[in-house]
Amino acid sequence: MSLLIKDVQLDSAPTDVLIEGNRFKTIASGIDETGHEILSGAGRALIPGFINMHTHASMSLLRGYADDLHLHDWLNNHIWPLEAELTEEDIYHGARLACLEMIKSGTTCFNDMYWYYHGVARAVEEMGLRATLSSVFIDLNDAERAAAEREQAVRLFEESRRYSDRLSFALGPHAIYTVSKTSLKWAKAFAREHGLRFHIHLSETEKEVEDCLSLYGLRPVQWLEKIGLLDELTLAAHVVHVTDAEIGILADCGVEVVHNPVSNMKLASGSFPFQKMERAGVKLSLGTDGASSNNNLCMLEEMKIAAMQAKVTHGDPTVLPAQTVFEMATCNGARALGLETGAIREGLLADCVLVDLDNPRLVPGFSLIDDLVYSADSSCIDTVICDGRILMRDGHVDGEEEIIAEARRYKKRFQ
Structure with missing residues (x-):
């Protein structure tokens, strides 16, 4: 199977991009069209798909359910009691809605932590995205529950082999206040x-x-x-309240820190010390968190707010420029997950997005990266390709109407 994208703008110049199987085969002008499916890239720019590095995808069903609350009140008194009632089928429908939203806003890969692993995995397989999935590991310092969580983690790891190469398995201990020391060490x-x-x-x-x-x-x-527990395979989300010494530890251990600016601001968790992290050499990527604490999964919005929050926090408009935050949302996420994607380059996995250059938000068009970070929204996303397969064409995803209708039923159920 091959797909040829003709006359698409890449690095400010028109070119052709040939995808064979699930990888970029050739990037050059004037590629022979014979034998390929042709996709016109005229009036569009090609960028890597966004990688959302911290999500709880199925919480899309809880969007707007419990807003304007402190984190621990939000979790203990609203979110966790409702989550206890959810089934694998519920999680599946929530994950489908999340995948749809991510595709619509240009995300091709996400790193998730949530209940009912197979419900999320099933949705990802059907929707065609790439994902690293972990089932939430919480034992609340209860030995019996810890044993059950460990048994489940081992079983899910073995069962995860049934899925395609687009899905990777991860361990997902929730936090140090919900997981015992023994379980944390076992999981690591x-x-x-x-x-x-x-x-x-x-x-x-x-x-x-x-x-x-x-x-x-x-x-x-x-x-x-x-x-x-800290090493280069550790993905640490939020990391807001840290000292200079702790930042040094994160850098020395090679920990991948995931910044979640919207969630941090909405829950008033604090201001992320981006400048100190960057100067210390901490590896940084970007995530939205779940749609119940954000309340969306749009990486375009997340990039803008990350940049704005860093500038106002440090009192310096040059902090976290557009190119840097764009890399946090693309190639840095690929590095963190060990994936051969995150850029448009021959030999890499074909995860990419065609952006509509005629969208008013991208006109007059002095700098595409600046426009994507500071101006764009999901209406600018025209076509999404993951693993060489077109997931969205001309702004439409096959089956999106049914996904939305199914998810809408949960409003009545949860009220």
């Missing part, structure tokens, strides 16, 4: 044994830091380093 050992990512919320709130200091006499990053 299992992840290292099998070369898996270890996805965790870290230093998201002041309360998390205060509780850790009270229990262990150390801050969260310091404590995780002490018990041996």
Whole structure:
């Protein structure tokens, strides 16, 4: 199977891009059209698909359900009680809605942590996206529950082999305040044994830091380093409340830190210390968090707010420029997940997006990257390709009407 994109703008110049199978085969002008499916790129620019590095995809069903609350009130009194009622089928429908929203806004890959692994995996397979999936691991320091969580993690890892190469398995211990020390160490050992990512919320709130200091006499990053959990396969989400010393630890250990600016702002978790992280050499990528604490999964919006938040936090308009935040949303995510994608280059996986250059938000068009970060919204996304397959053409995804209708039923059910 081959797909030839003709006359598309790449790096400010028109060219042809040939995709064979699931990879970029040739990028050059005047590629012979014989034997290929042809996709016109006239009036469009080609960019890598966005990689959303921290999601709880099926929480799309909870969008707008419990807003304007403190994080621990939001979790303990609203979200977790409702989540306890959800079934695998519910999770499947929520994940389909999330995948649809991500495709519509140019995301081709996401890193997820949520309940009912197979419900999410089934949706991702059907929708054609790429994803790294982990089932939430929470034991609340209960030995019996911890044993069950460990057993489930092993079983799901084995069962994950049934899915395509677009899906990768990860360990997903929720946080240091919901997972025991024993389970955290077990999960990290299992992840290292099998070369898996270890996805965790870290230093998201002041309360998390205060509780850790009270229990262990150390801050969260310091404590995780002490018990041996930090390395280049650790994906740490949020990481808002950290000292200079902790930032140094993150850099030295090669931890992949995922910035979630909208969620951090909405829950008043705090201001991410981007400038200190960057200067220390911490590896940084970008995520939206779930649609119940954001409330959308649009990486275009996330890039803009990340840049704006960094500038106002540090009082410097040159901090986190457009090119840097664009890389956080693309190639940095690919690096964090160990994927051969995140750029348009021969030999890489064919995950890409065609942007409509005639959209008013992209006119007059001095700088495409600047426009994508500061001006664009999902209406600018014309076509989405993942793994060499067209998922959206001319702004439409096959079956989107049924997905929306099915998800809408949950409003009445949850009220």
